[in-house]
Amino acid sequence: MTINLFDIPVATSAYIDNEVDVRIARVTGNLERGEEGTYTVRVTNAAAPNGVRLTDLVLHVTVAPSSVATLIPPGSALLFPRAENDDNDPRLSTSDRVAQMFIFFNTDDLSTLEVGEVLEQELEYEAGDPGNATISCHVHASVVVDDLFPRSGGSNGSKTLTVLA
DSSP: OOOOTTHHHHHHHHHHHHHOEEEEEOOOOSOOTTOEEEEEEEEEOOOTTTOOOBEEEEEEEEEESTTTEEEEOOOOTTEEEESSSOTTSOBOOTTOOBSEEEEEESSHHHHOBOTTOEEEEEEEEEEOSSSOOEEEEEEEEEOOHHHHSOOOOOOOOOOOOOOOO
């Protein structure tokens, strides 16, 4: 089987789009302007045999329209909300109200999603103008090449030899 290296990023994106399930649930409803509510982001990695371990997991959360609701960046020491998908970008403050944020994780345990594993994170939002808004989330992640191509022994070559006396 021939594999081109440029296929790996495309395959990784396709895997995340098609095999990783992201859902928003338990959204606090019926709030008035200025009140705060919660919602839960649930990310489920594909189970074996199709699943692969994901690393460097980042949640990209958005809300639209932001006139109806805005996201409240989490203040947890384990979560690092940023305005851009750049781990060098400054951390958003819990007093910020944003239309999108990228949530980085402080530990490998949280930033790695094993095969079949579920990550659930409760986050907050603030109500604005009356109306309907949609909170969305998708993930950014990497796949470790060694997980895709594990080292193996391969087949043995052998040949019998004869030593004369």
